[in-house]
Amino acid sequence: MTAPLEQITTFVLPDHSGDILAAGVQALGFRDVKTLSPGRAVEAVSTAKDSADARAILAAAKITGDVCVQPVAGRRKTVLICDMDSTLIGQECIDELADFAGVKDRVSEITERAMRGEIGFEGALEERVSLLKGLPVSTLQRCFDERIRLNPGARTLAQTMATNGAKTLIVSGGFTFFSERVAAACGFFNHQANQLVDADGTLTGTVGYPILGREAKFDALIDICDGDPTRALAIGDGANDLAMIEAAGLGLAYYAKPAVAAAAHSAITCTDLRTALYFQGYSDVEFIED
Incomplete structure (x- = not known):
């Protein structure tokens, strides 16, 4: 049986939020949180099924931002x-x-x-x-x-x-x-x-x-x-x-x-x-x- 591809979720906020974003994503159950832009963008190993699911998680936490869920492999496009x-x-x-x-x-x-x-x-x-x-x-x-x-x-x-x-x-x-x-x-x-x-x-x-x-x-x-x-x-x-x-x-x-x-x-x-x-x-x- 083929193992599922590891998914990664990226969260981007319209405004800088200090340390709230990284801490909030971790509190929502995501792991291995990495900061891409301090207070603005982080990525984490996904607990969401897809981008729509991740948006729902953000909305429930009253966080406004853009989000993307995708496989880790091949995410940097050529x-x-x-x-x-x-x-x-x-x-x-x-x-x-x-x-x-x-x-x-x-x-x-x-x-x-x-x-x-x-x-x-x-x-x-x-x-x-x-x-x-x-x-x-x-x-x-x-x-x-x-x-x-x-x-x-x-x-x-x-x-x-x-x-x-x-x-x-x-x-x-x-x-x-x-x-x-x-x-x-x-x-x-x-x-x-x-x-x-x-x-x-x-x-x-x-x-x-x-x-x-x-x-x-x-x-x-x-x-x-x-x-x-x-x-x-x-x-x-x-x-x-x-x-x-x-x-x-x-x-x-x-x-x-x-x-x-x-x-x-x-x-x-x-x-x-x-x-x-x-x-x-x-x-x-x-x-x-x-």
């Missing part, structure tokens, strides 16, 4: 594949462009429905892009400079994993103009996204084909992992991230839509992207931050 909009950055680029075009309310409503999975992503993208027709191409750089901001921990996550030998890739249902710049800002090796079509200095209201959506993200995961997605950490927030999140060795929902959070292995709900490093067993002293 591939990082991330969504961009509302994951690595705090904005939806198409919504911000729509604001410059004076159609943000119309576009944002379509974006929200698509990210919840209520309407097909490809059709929703075409409809939204059509509303940008006539927008000067120069607006894209202005939008990036004035509106787009990295989410906390995005650069640290990418650089720390890359320094430790991981392949890093952004796969976005957004646009290459932005993914190229976000990849450079974070330190991702590569990026894939959709291409906005322009002519004579303005957007034509069309997008290049094929459209990068849910299946293309899954295909990118399989390709970068050489067919073994268990090697990967995948992070996203919307319905078009579901396939890659479910297939990855560690799939994380980041402040995600309900369907995505329910399907993911674990979720980041109250901390930042550095939590994805703690979940892999990295400690503060191993972080690459500049």
Whole structure:
């Protein structure tokens, strides 16, 4: 009979708690508690069955935090594949462009429905892009400079994993103009996204084909992992991230839509992207931050 794989639970709090976290985890019955970040993140040999069970244990103890239960073996991933909009950055680029075009309310409503999975992503993208027709191409750089901001921990996550030998890739249902710049800002090796079509200095209201959506993200995961997605950490927030999140060795929902959070292995709900490093067993002293 095969022995069960040893499980480890990682707890991450949104605020520093002194020694309360480590002591509290030990009091809850977890053993071999190790501090990853003083007062903020610890890991311990698991008494929880899965991440949902561990969250229930935290809730019963009135502790607010993010938690992940997984096998010890293979927890440090050699591939990082991330969504961009509302994951690595705090904005939806198409919504911000729509604001410059004076159609943000119309576009944002379509974006929200698509990210919840209520309407097909490809059709929703075409409809939204059509509303940008006539927008000067120069607006894209202005939008990036004035509106787009990295989410906390995005650069640290990418650089720390890359320094430790991981392949890093952004796969976005957004646009290459932005993914190229976000990849450079974070330190991702590569990026894939959709291409906005322009002519004579303005957007034509069309997008290049094929459209990068849910299946293309899954295909990118399989390709970068050489067919073994268990090697990967995948992070996203919307319905078009579901396939890659479910297939990855560690799939994380980041402040995600309900369907995505329910399907993911674990979720980041109250901390930042550095939590994805703690979940892999990295400690503060191993972080690459500049």
